[in-house]
Amino acid sequence: MTNRLTWAARSLTGRLVLTFLGVSAAIVLMVAVVAYLQARSALREQVLERLQTVADSREQQLNRWIDGQRLEVEFLAGIHPFRARLPELLGERGRSARKEMLVAVAAFFERERSEKGKFSELFLLSVPGGKVLLSTDSSRIGDYRTTDTYYVEGRKGTFVQNVYPSAARPVGTPTLTISTPLQDAEGRVRAVLAAHLNLQEIDSIFTDRSGLGVTGESYLTDRFHVFVSATHFGRPAYPRGVGTVGVTRAADAHESGTATYPNYRGVTVLGVYRWLARRDLALIVEMDADEAFAPAKRLLRSMIFVGVFSALALTLLVLAAARRIARPVVAIARTADRVAAGDFAAIAPVETKDEVGRLAVAFNKMTRRLSRVYGDQEEHAAALERSKRLLQEIIDSSNAFIVVTDLEGLIMLANRPFTELVGEELDGVLARPVIEVFPLLDPVRRATAVSAALASDRPVITEESFEIEGLLRVVLISRVMLRDADGAAYACCTIATEITNIKRAEAERRLFADQLQHTQKLESLGVLAGGIAHDFNNLLTSILGHANLVLDEMPEGSRSGEDVTRIIQAAQRAAEMTNQMLAYAGRGKFVLARVDLNALVTQMSQLLQVSISKKVELCYEMAPGLAAIEGDPSQIQQVVMNLITNAAEAIGDRVGTITLRTGLIRLETAQQPAGFGAEPLPGGDYVHVVVADTGSGMDAATLGRIFEPFFTTKFTGRGLGLAAVQGIMRSHGGMLTVDSVPDQGTTFRVFFPAATTATPTVQTDPGSVLPRRGGGTVLIVDDEEPIRSFARRALERSGYRVLDASDGAEAMSLYRAHLGEIGAVVLDLTMPVMDGRQVLGHLRAIDPEVRVVLSSGFSQHDLAARGEAGDELFLQKPYLLGELLETVRSVMDP
Amino acid sequence: MVRLQWMVPGVLALACNSPTPEIRIGVLVGATGPRQVSSGLGTVQSARLAEELVNASGGIMVGGVSHPVRVIFRDIGDQADRATSQARDLLNRDSVVALVGPQFSRDAIPVASLAEQARVPMISPMSTHPNTTLGNRYVFRIAFTDDLQGKALAHFARETLHARRAALLYDVAMDYSRNLSQVFQAEFIARGGMVVSDQQFTSDQADDFTAQLTRIRAARPDVVFSPNFTRADSIQLIQARRLGITATFLGSDSWNDASLRGVPEAEGAYFTVQWHPGIATAEADSFIARYRRAYGTTPDATGAATWDAFQVIFTALRRAGSVEPDSIRRTIAATEGFRGVTGVLTYGNGGDPHKSVYIMKFVKGMGVFQQRVDP
Secondary structure (H helix, E strand, O other): OHHHOOHHHHOHHHHHHHHHHHHHHHHHHHHHHHHHHHHHHHHHHHHHHHHHHHHHHHHHHHHHHHHHHHHHHHHHHHHOHHHOOHHHHOOOOOHHHHHHHHHHHHHHHHHHHHHHOOEEEEEEEEOOOOEEEEEOOHHHOOOEOOOOHHHHHHOOOOEEEEEEEOOOOOOOOEEEEEEEEEEOOOOOEEEEEEEEEOOHHHHHHHOOOOOOOOOOEEEEEEOOOOEOOOOOOOOOOOOOOOOOHHHHHHHOOOOOEEEEEEOOOOOEEEEEEEEEOOOOEEEEEEEEHHHHOHHHHHHHHHHHHHHHHHHHHHHHHHHHHHHHHHHHHHHHHHHHHHHHOOOOOOOOOOOOOOHHHHHHHHHHHHHHHHHHHHHHHHHHHHHHHHHHHHHHHHHHOOOOEEEEEEOOOEEEEEOHHHHHHHOOOHHHHOOOEHHHHOOOOOHHHHHHHHHHHHOOOOOEEEEEEEEEOOEEEEEEEEEEEEEOOOOOEEEEEEEEEEOHHHHHHHHHHHHHHHHHHHHHHHHHHHHHHHHHHHHHHHHHHHHHHHHHHHHHHOOOOOHHHHHHHHHHHHHHHHHHHHHHHHHHOOOOOOOOEEEOHHHHHHHHHHHHHHOOOOOEEEEEEOOOOOOOEEEOHHHHHHHHHHHHHHHHHHHOOOOEEEEEEEEEEEEOOOOOOOOOOOOOOOOEEEEEEEEEEOOOOOOHHHHOOOOOOOOOOOOOOOOOHHHHHHHHHHHOOOEEEEEEEOOOEEEEEEEEEEOOOOOOEOOOOOOOOOOOOOOOEEEEEOOOHHHHHHHHHHHHHOOOEEEEEOOHHHHHHHHHHOOOOEEEEEEEOOOOOOOHHHHHHHHHHHOOOOOEEEEEOOOHHHHHHHOOOOOOEEEEOOOOHHHHHHHHHHHHOO | OHHHHHHHHHHHHHHOOOOOOOEEEEEEEOOOOOHHHHHHHHHHHHHHHHHHHHHHOOOEEEOOEEEOEEEEEEEOOOOHHHHHHHHHHHHHHOOOOEEEOOOOHHHHHHHHHHHHHHOOOEEEOOOOOHHHOOOOOOEEEOOOOHHHHHHHHHHHHHHHOOOOEEEEEEEOOOHHHHHHHHHHHHHHHHOOOEEEEEEEEOHHHOOOOHHHHHHHHHHOOOEEEOOOOHHHHHHHHHHHHHOOOOOEEEOOOOOOHHHHOOOHHHOOOEEEEOOOOOOOOHHHHHHHHHHHHHHOOOOOHHHHHHHHHHHHHHHHHHHHOOOOHHHHHHHHHOOOOEEEOOEEEOOOOOOOOOOOEEEEEEEOOEEEEEEEEOO
C-alpha cells in the first residue's frame, strides 16, 4: 500500500498542485461546454432559417413549373388544328383520312415531348370509351383508361391529377397527369388530351445546391413516403418508402416544421419539412447535423486547447510557490521517518520562527525523551519473550489438547496438538472465540462446565465425543480456572485427553462377552433338547415298534387296526416334534448329501401350492445352473415349507403374492448380511433362497422375537417354526435374514454355503425297501426293555433267532457264549455304565469280524460331533419295523 | 437544456411498455360504386368475420406470443388508380404484413406489381386474369384462372350444348372480360366452332347494348358469351330477349348468382362459379353456418374465397413463426393440401392454385349445378 502511493498523495506540494490543476480544468471545461452549447443553439437557428429559405424557393419553383405545364397542355388543346379536324382523327371521315391524321398528330406529339422534355408521355383518349387513340408511347395505343381519374375528370375540364402511383406500367411510378377535354366544332367533348409530366424535370429544381452547403439536399415524397425524384425512385433500399420523422410529419400529419432526426440514410440531420397540400407532396430540405454544427465543434476544440495550455502554465508557477512554503515541513517529516526507523540521533532543522519552527523544536525534544525510555524496554521484552516460548514448548510437548481461554472464551494460549486438530496456525487462533475455532464444541455444555469450574477450586472433568472426519473421537476434558493472587479467576485452562481407543476396546470386550453368553445359551439348550430327544426317541421306538407289530397281526380293516394306526400317527408326530427340537438346537437328524436347491423346490411345488390359500399367488424365480449345496434334504425342505407357510399366513385371507427366488451370491467377509442372532458367515459363495410376501409385515418388536422358541402370533401352531429354521440354518453353516415393513410385507433370505467337494446327491425320497426274511442270530443290546422286546418280536417274526442284553457286560458274555452264531449285533450307543462305543470295542476284541448296527436317539451328526460316529451302519431312533429289518439284513449280507 | 435533450429518449424508452403488436392485414375492396353489390359485401363481411373469429380465439400465436389481428379496409371504388393509391397507403403508411384483394383483375394487376415491389405478400381471392400472378413471387390467388374457365366454357358450349356459332359481347376496357373472351374464342374455334360476332363496349357506356345486340341477332349465334359484371349482364339479358334473341347466354364467374335471381330473362343461361353454397364439404358447411350466424345471409363465392385467403394467411403466420412479410410469403408458397371452403389449395408452381371449374345453370331463377371441369 505505502509503496503504491503516488507522489501527489504523499507530498504536500503535490496535493496543492493537483487541487489547483483540478479546479482550473473544471473551469476550462465548463466554459468550453457552455460556449459550445450556445454556439450550437445559435447555429441551429441559423441553419434552419437557411433551409426554410431554400424550401420557400423550391415550393415556389415547383408550383410555377406545374402551373406552366398545365398552361402548356391547355395551350396544346387550344391551338392545334386537330381541334378543327377531330372528325378525321376519330375516323369519321374514313380510314385513310384518319391514318393520315394520326401520323401527323403523332409526329407533332413526339416533337412536343422530345423538344421540350417536359412530358414523359402525351396521349389522346377517345370519348366515350377512354381508349388510347394516340400516344408518344406507341405500346400504350389501344389501352383503355376508362376509369382513370384523369380521364373521368378530363372530360369535364382541365384537370391536374396530383402525384399518384401509376396503375399502368411501370406500376407505382409517382406520376402527375394533366388532362383537358377536346371539343369539336359543336362544342361536344370528343376526346381528352392528357400528359404525364416528366418528373425528372423536377430534379433540376431540386438538385440546385445553392444554400445547401456540402451535405444538404432537398427532395419530394408523395403521401405514401415514396421519393418523387428520378434519382431516388424505385431504389430497392426503400421498397416501402422512407418513414423518417420529416416525411411522416409532413405526409401523414400534414404538418410543416423543423426537427433534428435521422434521415433516410440513417444520418442525423437538421430538417425542414412541409406539406404541400395543393400538390399532395411532402417537401423536405435537410442538412447533416455534423456539417451544421461543425463551427461549434471547432470552437469547443480550440477553447479546450487554450484552456488546458494556460492551466498547465499556471500550475508550474503554483508548483514553485508551494515548494518554498512546504520545504521546512518536508524536513521535519523526513526526520520523523528516521526516528521511526530507530535513529534517535536525527534532529529536525529549525529554519523558521513560525508554527513550523516551533513544531521542529518540540519534535527534537520528544525524540530525546523517547531515546531514553526505549533503552530499558528492550531487555524486558527479551526476557518476556523467552518465558513465553518456554511455556509454549512445554504445552506443545503434551499429547493432550491444551487451550487457555479468557473469561470471554477468547483463546489466549493453545498447544500444537490443538492447532493441528483444528488445522490452523497458532497465530490464526489466538484472540478468537474457542467455539468458533473448534465449532464442534457444544457451547451450552462448555458454558455449564466453565461455570462449574468457576464455582470450584478443582478441575471439572467431562467426557465428550466429537465426530471428526467421519470418526467418533472421545475425549476426557478437564477444565480448571486460573486465578490471580486475590483468587479472582482470569482464565480457564482446558486439557482434553483422547480416550477413543480405550472406549473402543471396552466396547469390543462387552460385545465379545454378549456373544459368548448367547452361544453358551444355545449350547445348553441344545444339550437339554438332545437329552430329552434321546429319551423320547427311545420311548417312541418302543411305542411305534409295538404298535407296528400289533397292526401287522391284525386283520385288514378291523376297527382296532384303525386305532393302532392313530397311535402310530401320533407317535410319528411326536417324533417329528422331537426332530424339530433337535433342529432348533442344531442337532437334528442329519443326512449329509449334495442337494440341488432348484430341483428340491420344484419337487415340493405341488405340496407348497396346497399349503397356501387360493388367493395367494406363488411365483418362482429360479436362477438357472445353480450350484449344489451340502445338507440334509428333508431339513432343507422343512426350511422352505416353513418360510412359505409363514408367508401365506402373513397374507392371510387377502389377495397377495409370494415370491420364491433362488440364486448364487458371493459374500465378501466385509459385507455380511445382517442376521438375527446370527454369527457372521465366512466369505465365499452362497446359494440363497428368498421368500418375499406382500403380507401384513411386522413391527420391530415382533421382528425381534420371531426366532424365540414358542413365540407365535398365530392362534394355532407349535411355535417352533422359525426357531427350528434358524437351528437348521445354523447346523448347515448358513444364515437367515429377515426384512419387514409393516403393511408392506416381509422378506426372508436363507444362505447355504455352496458345495465344494463332491458329495453324492441323494434322492429326497429314499423309497421303501421291502423287508426280506433273513436267517441267523441277532443280538439286541439296549438298556430299554420295551425296545428290546419290540426288536426281538420284529426280528423273530422275520425268521431271525434273537438274543438280547440289557447292558454291555451281558452283551459281551452272550456274544462269547454264542461266538460264531451271531450274525449281527444291534447296539444302542447310549447306555449307562458302559456305552455302546465301549461295548463295540470289547466285542471287536473278542471277534474282529463282528457285524454291528449302531442305534441311538441322538442323530448321527450329533454323534459325529461327539466323536462317537464310525463307519458302522446307523439306525436312528425311533425307527420303524421296516428300517430295522432292512438294516439288519444289509449288515448280515453285505 | 442539452441535458434535457439527452434524457428524453431514455425516459421514453422506460415509459414505453408496448403491448403485443397487432398484425395488420390490408383489404382492398370496391365497397362503393357498381361493384359494391357484386363483390364488396361478401369481401367485407368475410374479412370481418375472419378477423372477429381469430381475435375471439386469442389472436394468432406467432413465436410463442399471441398477436391480435387488425383488418384495415380500403375502398378502391371502381378505379385502378385509386387501387394503386390505396395499396401504397396500406403498404407504406399502415405497414400491413399482407394484402387481401383486389377482387377484379383490372385493379389486381397493378396492385400486384406494387406488392411485389414492396415485398409484401398479396392474395387476390377472385382475380382470374393470368397477369395478376405472372412473374410475381409475392402474389397469390384463391380462384381458378381465366385460362381454365375460358377453355372449360368453350368445351362445354361445343361438347355439351353442341353449339356451332358463338357471339361475344364484352367490356373491352376490363382486362378480365377482354382476356376471357380471347381465351374462349381461341378454344371454341380450336374445337371446330365459329365465332360469328365480336361485340365490345366500354364501362362508361354500359346502359344500352341495343346496337351490339342487334348485330349479334343478325349473326344468328347458338350461344352468346358475355363475361361481364352484374349490371351489364342483367341489362344485356333483358335487352337481348326484348330483341328476340333466343341464343343461350354463357356467363363467367363474374356473374352474380344472387343479383341475377330477380332477372327472369336469365332462365336457361349458363355461368361458372368459383364456389357455390350447394357444393357441400365439411369446410363449406362450417363456413356457411358461421356466416349465417353473423349476417343472416348465405355467403357468395367472393365471400368464400376471401375467407379462404384469410385462413391461408393465418395458417402461414402460425407456421412461419414470424410476422415478417418475406417469411409469410415463403410459407404461403409452400401451402399444400390446404382444405379451404372453395376447395383444396396447393401452390405448387407460382401463385395459382389448381382448382376445378363449376358450371351452373339458371333454372327457375336459381343457379343449379351442371358440370364440374377439373384442370
